[in-house]
Amino acid sequence: MNRTTWIAWVLAVIAVGATGCDTGGTGAGTSAPKSVAPRPQGTGPLPEKVVRADLDTTAAEAGVPNNAPDYARSAENRTDGSLASCTVAFKGYGTKAEPADPALFDRVVSGLHERDWRESRQREEDTRGGSVAEARVVLEQRGWTLIASYQDVLNGVITLQAAEDSCVEGVDGDVGLFG
Numbered sequence: 001m002n003r004t005t006w007i008a009w010v011l012a013v014i015a016v017g018a019t020g021c022d023t024g025g026t027g028a029g030t031s032a033p034k035s036v037a038p039r040p041q042g043t044g045p046l047p048e049k050v051v052r053a054d055l056d057t058t059a060a061e062a063g064v065p066n067n068a069p070d071y072a073r074s075a076e077n078r079t080d081g082s083l084a085s086c087t088v089a090f091k092g093y094g095t096k097a098e099p100a101d102p103a104l105f106d107r108v109v110s111g112l113h114e115r116d117w118r119e120s121r122q123r124e125e126d127t128r129g130g131s132v133a134e135a136r137v138v139l140e141q142r143g144w145t146l147i148a149s150y151q152d153v154l155n156g157v158i159t160l161q162a163a164e165d166s167c168v169e170g171v172d173g174d175v176g177l178f179g
Contacts, residue, residue, distance in 0.1 A: 043142070044142065044143065045142055045143025045144065045164060045165075045166065046141060046142045046143065046144055048088060048164070051088050051144055051146075051162050051164075052072075052088045054112065054115045054117070054162075055072075055088060055089070055090040055146075055160045055162060056072075056090060057111075057115075058108055058111035058112050058115060058160070059090050059092055059108060059158070059160065061111055062104060062107040062108045062110075062111050063098070063104060063107070064090075064092035064100060064104060064108060064158050065092045065093065065094065065095060065098060065100075066090075066092055067092060067093055067095070068090075068091040068092060068093060071089055071090070071091040071159075072088070072089055072090055072091075081171055082171065083163075083168065083171055085167065085171070086163050086164050086167035086168045086170075086171060087161060087162060087163045087164075088161075088162050089159070089160060089161045089162070090159070090160040091157065091158070091159045091160075092157070092158050093154065093155065093156070093157050094154070094155035094156035094157065094158075095155055096155055098155075099155040099156050100150065100155060100156030100157055100158050101152075101156055102131075102132040102135060102150060104150075104156070104158065105135055105148070105150035105158055108148060108158055108160070109137050109139075109148055112139055112146065112148065113139075115141075116141055117139035117140070117141045117146055118139060118140060118141065119137060119138065119139050120138050120139060120140040120145070121137075121138040123135065123136070123137050124136045124137075128152075131152070132150070132152065133151070133152045134149070134150065134151050134152065135149065135150040136148070136149045136150075137149075143164060143165050143166060144162050144163065144164055144165065145162070145163055145165055146160060146161065146162040146163075147159075147160070147161045147162075148160050149161075
């Protein structure tokens with residue numbers, strides 16, 4: 001996406017957010033972010049707050065229910081030096097009224113692409129009975145690796161886990177877990 005398109009898109013999102021539009025009953029809640037965090041200039045790793053915003057906004061805009069907030073890790077409640085201290089995450093469970101399905105997962109992955117996350121490995125899928133039972137996409141951007149996954153359990157679940165590559169390597173973590 002070129003810079004002009006990006007700026008126009010951000011301004012449109014801000015304008016829609018300013019008019020009070022909500023998620024349309026998607027279960028994402030009124031506290032869900034309404035716009036994409038601006039990308040800092042440069043080539044270094046993205047700040048954690050930008051990655052956190054990417055996960056939350058992408059999920060909310062796709063319509064993933066934000067019903068597992070305890071799963072989201074933030075800097076305030078992590079132990080430094082652990083693998084968890086290198087990650088941010090989001091998990092949303094589908095509901096009977098609003099199931100999480102492969103189409104919803106595809107919208108999430110598409111939203112991540114719009115935020116400049118690029119696939120670093122080919123999408124993996126496990127099908128059972130002719131439908132997708134599990135799917136996984138590994139994406140990367142500016143020093144971070146993100147695993148987006150879908151599982152067809154109960155009403156479906158979508159999980160986003162992002163890890164800062166240099167942090168994972170610094171704690172002797174298994175970088176292979178993240179791509």
